[in-house]
Amino acid sequence: MQTDPRQRIVIVGGGTAGWIAAATLARYLPVQRYAITLIESDEIGIIGVGEATIPQIRLLNAALGIDEYAFMRATHATYKLGIEFVGWGNSQRRYMHAFGAVGRPTGQVPFHNYWLRGQTLGETAPLDAYAPNAQAGWANRFGKPDSELPYAFHFDASRYAGFLRTIAEPRGVARIEGRIVAVHREGEAGDVQSVQLADGQTIAGDLFIDCSGFRGLLIEGALATGYDDWTHWLPCDRALAVPCANAPALTPYTRSTAHEAGWQWRIPLQHRVGNGHVYCSAHVSDEAAAATLLANLDGAPLADPRPIRFTTGRRRKFWNRNVVALGLAAGFLEPLESTSIHMVQSAIERLIRYLPKGRPEAADCAAYNAETVFEWERVRDFIILHYHANTRDEPFWRQCAAMTVPDSLAEKLALFAANGRITRFNEELFAEVGWLQVLVGQGIEPRGYHPLADSQSPQEVRELLGLLRQVIARQVAALPDHAAFIAQHCPSGTC
Numbered sequence: 001m002q003t004d005p006r007q008r009i010v011i012v013g014g015g016t017a018g019w020i021a022a023a024t025l026a027r028y029l030p031v032q033r034y035a036i037t038l039i040e041s042d043e044i045g046i047i048g049v050g051e052a053t054i055p056q057i058r059l060l061n062a063a064l065g066i067d068e069y070a071f072m073r074a075t076h077a078t079y080k081l082g083i084e085f086v087g088w089g090n091s092q093r094r095y096m097h098a099f100g101a102v103g104r105p106t107g108q109v110p111f112h113n114y115w116l117r118g119q120t121l122g123e124t125a126p127l128d129a130y131a132p133n134a135q136a137g138w139a140n141r142f143g144k145p146d147s148e149l150p151y152a153f154h155f156d157a158s159r160y161a162g163f164l165r166t167i168a169e170p171r172g173v174a175r176i177e178g179r180i181v182a183v184h185r186e187g188e189a190g191d192v193q194s195v196q197l198a199d200g201q202t203i204a205g206d207l208f209i210d211c212s213g214f215r216g217l218l219i220e221g222a223l224a225t226g227y228d229d230w231t232h233w234l235p236c237d238r239a240l241a242v243p244c245a246n247a248p249a250l251t252p253y254t255r256s257t258a259h260e261a262g263w264q265w266r267i268p269l270q271h272r273v274g275n276g277h278v279y280c281s282a283h284v285s286d287e288a289a290a291a292t293l294l295a296n297l298d299g300a301p302l303a304d305p306r307p308i309r310f311t312t313g314r315r316r317k318f319w320n321r322n323v324v325a326l327g328l329a330a331g332f333l334e335p336l337e338s339t340s341i342h343m344v345q346s347a348i349e350r351l352i353r354y355l356p357k358g359r360p361e362a363a364d365c366a367a368y369n370a371e372t373v374f375e376w377e378r379v380r381d382f383i384i385l386h387y388h389a390n391t392r393d394e395p396f397w398r399q400c401a402a403m404t405v406p407d408s409l410a411e412k413l414a415l416f417a418a419n420g421r422i423t424r425f426n427e428e429l430f431a432e433v434g435w436l437q438v439l440v441g442q443g444i445e446p447r448g449y450h451p452l453a454d455s456q457s458p459q460e461v462r463e464l465l466g467l468l469r470q471v472i473a474r475q476v477a478a479l480p481d482h483a484a485f486i487a488q489h490c491p492s493g494t495c
């Protein structure tokens with residue numbers, strides 16, 4: 001018999017997703033009315049990758065009252081100003097998808113129209129010459145609060161969940177260590193009622209949040225929700241992850257380097273560099289993928305490469321009956337734009353908006369699912385763009401260039417190819433300026449630009465572009481060195 005009158009929320013899994021859910025729910029739901037329990041298994045462990053983020057994580061930190069420097073010390077974090085793409089588009093290209101502005105608001109049309117016009121006037125500076133974050137990144141500089149550069153973090157994934165736990169538990173989250181061996185439902189096909197641990201304990205709940213990782217213990221294991229496979233658009237299906245010793249310069253950006261049939265991430269932390277090779281097993285063997293990864297490290301490997309397998313796609317329903325799936329239990333999109341942790345954060349915000357009173361309403365689940373599908377599909381399109389817009393010569397890349405992309409992406413590509421226009425629909429995650437940098441970076445050259453960019457004289461356009469480059473150069477030169485900034489404010493090992 002239930003003696004506690006509170007609504008019982010049971011979080012299954014204590015990886016990044018589980019502890020973000022626990023810390024956020026504990027922050028917003030009154031403990032008098034909600035009992036939050038998190039179950040995790042040390043025996044199974046967590047995925048232990050997922051170290052690069054996007055600036056929205058600072059909203060999570062602010063909501064949870066996290067002191068930034070304490071968080072950075074505890075997770076050995078560094079700052080991140082964007083992602084450098086090397087060899088994407090073609091094997092010679094190198095560009096930055098930097099956070100924040102490119103250029104500045106000018107007249108009635110977005111800045112890049114003046115940049116495009118400048119190209120027709122013989123201006124040769126690349127788009128990222130007008131992105132303060134890109135310039136600061138390449139100079140290995142970082143500073144705040146005066147610089148106003150938008151930023152995110154790189155952190156040690158194995159420490160992050162533990163850090164969030166220190167926030168969630170004091171706010172009332174009950175943690176249970178144990179391996180779930182059975183899931184019980186109401187009747188044959190009803191809601192999930194409880195989970196059973198290997199030691200015989202039964203944990204009952206009203207709402208279950210499945211954060212059990214790729215296995216999707218409740219959403220798939222118990223409810224057989226189904227999965228939409230996106231491998232035909234994003235054919236990479238394996239990764240090898242390996243940490244290595246630090247390089248001399250502490251770069252404030254993630255690097256993604258394209259290889260023969262995939263790409264390699266490089267995530268600089270204070271005490272090591274996280275690396276991984278995401279690849280397509282139909283085009284490259286595991287041995288060759290490992291050799292490529294190990295041949296492209298900054299320093300000595302600190303472990304053997306760890307294999308991870310995945311199927312890109314999403315659950316048919318993210319919320320099914322009284323189970324909501326978050327993190328890897330919800331689906332998988334490769335970490336090319338560091339979006340997964342953010343999608344946990346936004347899903348939990350959405351769940352709070354649709355929080356059920358008692359048994360979930362079908363209308364709430366439907367609205368939650370529709371919003372989540374929209375978010376996932378738009379991020380998926382953005383990632384496909386990186387693969388599709390390429391002129392590389394290897395069979396894998398030719399296959400990506402030849403594929404038929406989703407209509408939603410095809411429309412964006414057509415719009416940009418004509419006159420450099422970019423439209424952001426509803427609340428899709430990546431803003432115009434993000435799409436712009438990747439579209440241009442991958443080598444797509446629009447046929448025209450907005451006609452109003454012709455309303456200034458050639459001289460005025462040249463002066464505008466030159467002035468902006470000067471302002472950014474001055475701004476960057478005034479910033480401290482990234483490593484020196486961290487050493488001064490938040491060095492790890494000093495908590």
Ligand SMILES: Cc1cc2nc3c(=O)[nH]c(=O)nc-3n(C[C@H](O)[C@H](O)[C@H](O)COP(=O)(O)OP(=O)(O)OC[C@H]3O[C@@H](n4cnc5c(N)ncnc54)[C@H](O)[C@@H]3O)c2cc1C
Binds near residue numbers: 014016018214276329
């Ligand atoms: C190769 C790779 C690189 C990535 N890089 C990035 C990145 O740079 N940026 C980013 O934002 N995201 C990245 N991600 C995604 C990110 O790692 C995940 O979104 C994030 O770590 C959340 O994982 P999780 O908590 O869902 O799963 P996990 O970390 O796998 O946690 C699952 C939890 O469930 C528990 N569990 C499972 N089964 C049971 C059971 N039977 N009983 C009890 N407990 C159980 C486990 O013990 C564990 O606590 C990456 C993912 C991969 C695969």
